[in-house]
Amino acid sequence: MLDEVLKTVDGRRQQAVTALSEFLAIPSVSTRPEHAPDMFRCATWLADQLGKADMEAQVLPTAGHPIVLAKNRHQPGRPTVLLYGHYDVQPPEPLEQWISPPFEPHVRKTEAGTDAIYARGAADDKGQVWCHAEAILAWQSHGGLPVNLTVLIEGEEEIGSDHLQSFISEHRQSLRADIAVISDTNQFARGVPAITYGLRGLAYAQIILTGPSHDLHSGLFGGAVPNPANVLCQIIASLHDSSGRVNIEGFYDDVLELTPHERQMWQRLPFDEQQFARSVGIPHGSGERGYSTLERKWARPTCDVNGLTAGYQGPGAKTIIPSRASAKLSMRLVPNQDPDRIMKLFERTIRGRCPDNVKLELNWFGASEPVLVPVDSPPMQLAAEALRIGFGCEPTFMREGGSIPVVGMIKRLLGIDTLLVGFGLPDDRVHSPNEKFDLDALHAGSRTAAALYDRLSRLTDSAPHGPGAAQ
């Protein structure tokens, strides 16, 4: 049966582009209040499309933007899959840098010579969501999906998914599933499909130091009072040792070390360190000693300054001892680091290194858990088979350095793992002007999704259903 479904997917290549173009033409910019009607229009459009595939689709309100929730006719004894995606997009600015307008999708050649559709949201995440819509449509032409599918497409991913947690909590019963699927990640490279089996977590802090109660004349006071900007630099500098390791006691206690197998696997990936450095304008990378660039990005924790603010920042000179200095600073965490524990260690360290005549204020701007799904688990192996069918070549198992908080949220609230089967490419320019999605990715992604539902239908009922199912 899958062969027939794939033939249908193959036959709809042009229709898929046309449908995706309609989706992309709706300017669903979640951060802009003036786009609220577009958000609703986009959710409604998507629900309509899923309805045409014989799903029961609803547009459900939240305190923010609505969520699209759709289900096929669930049948007992079949595995249940939860598909997550988002229909909101980043703002398109700067507009003058777009070759074609961000909400008027255009197909043209990429720098690599492939064909791609250019529009805001093309890869992140409308194009990837549409791969699944194509798969659902194709299965529908052949009697329907072989799994119970619940589709949850939110409209606030680009602005922090503020209302998703309460939505999932409230709809826990309705969302129970055996496995989650998200297509919002990348292929390793063009023609090298990938399953992302690990993500880093995050703990994001703001440090505010106050020395004198007001800015002081650096001539009249300099040298005799604590300068919070100098102190901030000392504290931040103390957070790394000379080998590039994070210098917080206990920080590495729970870090899951890379296995020799993983290191070998990653060494074999087609990754060029020099090309990597060139692409970001540096002569060579740097970081924790003893690790390769991929290892540093995917499997080692970090402590990076995201922003610094103190004193006078205008042109020319101003001779002041600033009263305040602050830093935004985030740690990327790796399996099995616990964000809560790391936040405690961080705070203890910072407080311990702050002189007693400087006031320290510490704010946390969110945390998310690292993710690691065992490569040899049955769902993973089934997803690998799907990619093999969809792309016609062997998939790579990779990790990603960024964080996808919803994965931790699904694990925590529904008790299930997530398969990250993504179709984007590293050169898709997500969040930037001229975002695109290769038409090959759209097609191979649709095939992969179709095959994935076939393979996941083989998941036995003995798979863990987690706390969500137990209630």
Next chain:
Amino acid sequence: MLDEVLKTVDGRRQQAVTALSEFLAIPSVSTRPEHAPDMFRCATWLADQLGKADMEAQVLPTAGHPIVLAKNRHQPGRPTVLLYGHYDVQPPEPLEQWISPPFEPHVRKTEAGTDAIYARGAADDKGQVWCHAEAILAWQSHGGLPVNLTVLIEGEEEIGSDHLQSFISEHRQSLRADIAVISDTNQFARGVPAITYGLRGLAYAQIILTGPSHDLHSGLFGGAVPNPANVLCQIIASLHDSSGRVNIEGFYDDVLELTPHERQMWQRLPFDEQQFARSVGIPHGSGERGYSTLERKWARPTCDVNGLTAGYQGPGAKTIIPSRASAKLSMRLVPNQDPDRIMKLFERTIRGRCPDNVKLELNWFGASEPVLVPVDSPPMQLAAEALRIGFGCEPTFMREGGSIPVVGMIKRLLGIDTLLVGFGLPDDRVHSPNEKFDLDALHAGSRTAAALYDRLSRLTDSAPHGPGAAQ
């Protein structure tokens, strides 16, 4: 004769306040283009006043604001004194914090219970300039000043004295003198008059570090690329050792150490460390180990961050590795540190500590030399006598931590030392709302100025005239 002159000064207390009020009512804010007419009006008003005292006074144009240049009838065989001051003032904002409008001078009680005149420029520097005007007027009533006096009052002190150097160079012949006098400093405390015999110099740098060519996603790149904000913190932290000393090789080589006599003298000054800390809102001061607060402020060099800028500084979180990070950083220098040499040492140190995959740009925003005038020199001792007469008590010899670049300029271009005989008080709130000048300071300052011209008339012709005179 001095007694008669002082009696005249004493008799003009009310007239002095009235005249100063006229001076203060002119909003001579040098930084604001819309005040250009006020600047010219202020210079003209001042020249008129000096003309009434039988001086030949001119308003001379510069590429910026005009300079008032005035001379009494110079007679051969008499010492020549160059009086420097400035008629421009800082902007008055924030206006809502002024109890009476900044350019409508009001006399009222201070927190200390004394009478003071409140207005922008009251202490800095119109009130102090007016002390000399009162002295000149009083001497005029008694046959004229006993010295050759050249008065140079500029209008750009608050904006960097950009056109003063070329003015002094061009008028070198006309400005030749035996000694310079500036009243733009403070008494040590209310009722403790002072001569400032030392000033710190300055070297002000901007460091700009560039890592990646553009801001990067901290998840996708963090840990594998150099973060210029972290590097900046490391470099800045490295600039001090654990005892609070500046960690630049050779930095202290030329530092003139305090003599035991100076340390003793300063220990006897009525200075309360706790009160000092309280006044700036810190539990206690800090700085180089082994030195008191006054020693740190007046006689030890520093390296202070004046501003820090990097990455995201808005509300909430943004997960980026910033492409650039920059710091404004200044060193206060002490006798006999040479700003040029220090700038070279600083640059070599910074470059040596910057990793090779981070680009370093270094800009200098001005430098000025430290100043030290021997306390036992004849002009100093004559100035001390004048203060004793003017205030009726023993003056203190103090240093100041700030920099007055014009002092180094006068030394370099005219080859003469400057007497810093100031009448302000530490609570005068210069550059802040509710700036004031105590009426007692106006009166004792006028008496001191009158006595100073008497005493300086005793300077022998054998005093060094310097390169300006030699030409």
